[in-house]
Amino acid sequence: MPKILVKKSNPLKGSVKIDGAKNAVLPIIAATLLANGKSTLRGVPNLRDVHVISDLLRHVGAEVEYKDNTLTVDASNITTCEAPYELVRKMRASFLVMGPLLARFKHTKISMPGGCAIGTRPIDLHLKGFKYLGATVEMDHGFVEATTKKLTGAKLYLDFPSVGATENIMMAAALAEGTTIIENAAEEPEIVDLANFLNEMGANIKGAGTNTIKIQGVEELKGAEHNVIPDRIEAATYMVAAAMTKGDIVIENVIMEHLKPVVAKLKEAGCEIIEMENDSVRVIGPEVLKPIDIKTLPHPGFPTDVQAQFMAMLTIANGSGVVTETVFENRFMHVAEFNRMGANIKIEGKSAVVNGVSKLHGAKVNATDLRAGAALILCGLMAEGETQIGEIYHIQRGYVDIDKKITALGGNIKIVED
Numbered sequence: 301m302p303k304i305l306v307k308k309s310n311p312l313k314g315s316v317k318i319d320g321a322k323n324a325v326l327p328i329i330a331a332t333l334l335a336n337g338k339s340t341l342r343g344v345p346n347l348r349d350v351h352v353i354s355d356l357l358r359h360v361g362a363e364v365e366y367k368d369n370t371l372t373v374d375a376s377n378i379t380t381c382e383a384p385y386e387l388v389r390k391m392r393a394s395f396l397v398m399g400p401l402l403a404r405f406k407h408t409k410i411s412m413p414g415g416c417a418i419g420t421r422p423i424d425l426h427l428k429g430f431k432y433l434g435a436t437v438e439m440d441h442g443f444v445e446a447t448t449k450k451l452t453g454a455k456l457y458l459d460f461p462s463v464g465a466t467e468n469i470m471m472a473a474a475l476a477e478g479t480t481i482i483e484n485a486a487e488e489p490e491i492v493d494l495a496n497f498l499n500e501m502g503a504n505i506k507g508a509g510t511n512t513i514k515i516q517g518v519e520e521l522k523g524a525e526h527n528v529i530p531d532r533i534e535a536a537t538y539m540v541a542a543a544m545t546k547g548d549i550v551i552e553n554v555i556m557e558h559l560k561p562v563v564a565k566l567k568e569a570g571c572e573i574i575e576m577e578n579d580s581v582r583v584i585g586p587e588v589l590k591p592i593d594i595k596t597l598p599h600p601g602f603p604t605d606v607q608a609q610f611m612a613m614l615t616i617a618n619g620s621g622v623v624t625e626t627v628f629e630n631r632f633m634h635v636a637e638f639n640r641m642g643a644n645i646k647i648e649g650k651s652a653v654v655n656g657v658s659k660l661h662g663a664k665v666n667a668t669d670l671r672a673g674a675a676l677i678l679c680g681l682m683a684e685g686e687t688q689i690g691e692i693y694h695i696q697r698g699y700v701d702i703d704k705k706i707t708a709l710g711g712n713i714k715i716v717e718d
């Protein structure tokens with residue numbers, strides 16, 4: 301199994317280009333199944349997750365090609381509406397094919413995705429939405445089967461603004477008869493990107509990016525062309541890299557509007573953030589990091605997908621900060637790994653108290669999920685000696701060429717075969 305080796309490095313300096321957003325492109329790839337035709341997606345990151353969902357689409361009969369960050373999907377000849385465990389278990393976003401298949405073919409049977417290292421991650425809200433639209437949903441032998449004669453628009457309220465449920469319901473409702481209103485919908489930028497793609501396919505969706513989304517169903521959708529938004533989580537990770545290493549990094553291909561909570565917290569920690577032309581931002585890390593408190597929330601609150609990276613930063617801040625996780629019930633697996641590197645973190649319920657230390661030291665650690673893995677790399681850049689990170693396939697799910705990008709910024713990192 302390959303590992304990542306990181307050594308204490310000089311301040312990271314230079315520029316880094318952000319790839320397309322994993323969490324935008326995965327639902328958009330699922331949405332291509334709604335059209336009896338060909339879609340072309342540009343700015344598609346070369347990530348493990350993209351290849352996994354592409355394989356799933358091929359399994360149901362779509363023709364999928366990927367070259368030079370452009371993905372084409374021809375979903376004209378779908379041969380099955382079933383997705384087996386082997387394909388769904390690799391990635392939770394696979395479950396997002398359910399809405400499109402149900403809407404277009406009136407029947408689908410998908411393996412239940414199961415939990416993962418950050419929580420149990422139920423799918424009840426997705427299923428509640430399909431039922432409101434008129435589907436019969438049954439669970440049997442680890443599969444969810446949904447059937448309908450006709451989907452009909454409905455008004456529904458999500459108990460929690462789930463990103464995946466909002467996306468799945470929005471895709472199903474795009475082909476339902478009549479109007480669907482999703483209240484307490486997720487407001488993440490990735491929802492807006494999906495709605496834009498669906499509208500380019502011929503859907504009629506308004507309000508994406510607010511907590512009420514209105515979908516006027518249409519009879520059919522056609523293939524479309526789309527440029528994927530930049531990955532705000534990857535951008536935030538490099539911003540924290542500048543903050544932690546006293547670095548000076550220009551991060552290219554960003555949408556500042558998407559980074560508001562991250563920018564506010566980095567400024568509070570003492571970073572200088574300079575918005576530049578051409579969708580770039582320069583981040584200069586302070587001599588001494590101030591401790592801050594963060595609390596994860598649905599957008600526009602502080603993103604849970606940047607919680608681990610900020611906790612990494614707090615391990616070397618000048619004082620104590622509190623990190624509170626409210627989105628997932630079990631997203632502190634990285635705490636034990638940080639503590640192996642000399643950090644001083646105590647978990648108290650939904651919060652972690654991070655007492656900054658003057659020095660971290662390299663150790664053998666494991667990436668418990670993709671963001672935890674990226675956060676361990678950040679710690680490794682500041683730790684005395686060498687850090688060896690295992691289970692790096694998690695990191696490869698969500699970060700394009702992280703080793704090459706950090707090397708280009710002057711960091712000491714390499715991937716080795718064990």
Ligand SMILES: CC(=O)N[C@H]1[C@@H](OP(=O)(O)OP(=O)(O)OC[C@H]2O[C@@H](n3ccc(=O)[nH]c3=O)[C@H](O)[C@@H]2O)O[C@H](CO)[C@@H](O)[C@@H]1O
Binds near residue numbers: 423426465486604
């Ligand atoms: C591929 C993708 O886009 N992944 C992102 C997406 O995941 P995902 O779409 O899975 O996250 P959700 O917003 O659905 O989950 C948020 C919370 O809602 C709960 N929940 C969700 C669905 C449901 O039916 N019932 C339920 O209780 C979950 O267990 C979790 O505690 O949004 C998360 C929250 O911003 C991010 O961390 C993930 O990176």
Ligand SMILES: C=C(OP(=O)(O)O)C(=O)O
Binds near residue numbers: 323392393418671698
């Ligand atoms: C948790 C994440 O992704 P996923 O929902 O694909 O597991 C993430 O991107 O941090």
